[in-house]
Amino acid sequence: MRLDKFLCDSLGVTRKEANQLIKRKEISVDGAMRNVASIQVNDTSKVEWKERQLTISGPRYIMLFKPDGYVCSHEDATNPTAFVLLDEIKMDKLHFAGRLDVDTTGLVLITDDGKWSHRITSPKHNCSKRYRVWLAEPIQDDYIEKFEQGIQLNNEKDLTLPATLEIIDREENEVLLTIQEGKYHQVKRMFAALGNKVEGLHRDTIGSIRLDETLEPGQYRYLTAEEAATF
Numbered sequence: 001m002r003l004d005k006f007l008c009d010s011l012g013v014t015r016k017e018a019n020q021l022i023k024r025k026e027i028s029v030d031g032a033m034r035n036v037a038s039i040q041v042n043d044t045s046k047v048e049w050k051e052r053q054l055t056i057s058g059p060r061y062i063m064l065f066k067p068d069g070y071v072c073s074h075e076d077a078t079n080p081t082a083f084v085l086l087d088e089i090k091m092d093k094l095h096f097a098g099r100l101d102v103d104t105t106g107l108v109l110i111t112d113d114g115k116w117s118h119r120i121t122s123p124k125h126n127c128s129k130r131y132r133v134w135l136a137e138p139i140q141d142d143y144i145e146k147f148e149q150g151i152q153l154n155n156e157k158d159l160t161l162p163a164t165l166e167i168i169d170r171e172e173n174e175v176l177l178t179i180q181e182g183k184y185h186q187v188k189r190m191f192a193a194l195g196n197k198v199e200g201l202h203r204d205t206i207g208s209i210r211l212d213e214t215l216e217p218g219q220y221r222y223l224t225a226e227e228a229a230t231f
């Protein structure tokens with residue numbers, strides 16, 4: 001097929017947008033920049049945009065290291081949205097597969113595949129999320145048991161599902177908490193229910209996807225096919 005048609009199908013852009021990418025010399029075919037829309041590509045051609053190999057109609061699965069100060073929504077009156085950190089096209093098609101508070105850092109998954117994100121965010125799927133938490137007050141001896149048994153949050157009918165607490169550093173009041181739910185401000189509310197206060201919160205894992213240690217705050221990368229297939 002023609003290169004511009006390939007770009008329309010793989011990136012979800014219009015023919016006009018595809019031609020602009022080609023004219024701007026952003027597209028390479030088999031390692032060489034090509035600026036002719038009509039050249040033919042086939043199954044064996046390696047078509048790349050911004051060093052990313054394109055495939056036809058592939059959904060996008062992205063991991064972002066969200067820095068402090070960014071919100072996980074398309075718009076916000078006060079803070080920048082984490083979407084400004086993405087250099088992508090068709091931004092309106094992308095959504096967050098689970099959010100973090102503005103002051104929480106770490107792993108956020110972003111996609112244009114609604115069924116995939118539903119498997120991560122739906123309460124029915126009990127997808128696990130792990131948080132590194134820094135507390136204002138000392139860690140009490142009964143915390144591990146209390147998280148296992150479930151915690152009564154303010155304004156909730158049921159106890160939280162069993163959660164796993166691992167103590168990392170008693171002097172620094174630092175723990176790892178793995179929960180299977182995603183209620184509003186859940187981690188902060190769980191510790192508040194125990195009379196403590198979260199001072200720092202960082203998510204490093206969702207399901208079996210771990211935040212890539214080579215990413216700096218604000219950087220992102222595409223999930224590998226294996227990572228995306230875990231949901």
Ligand code: URA
Nearest residue numbers: 101104185186187188
């Ligand atoms: N729990 C919270 O309280 N905040 C987050 O950002 C994520 C989980």
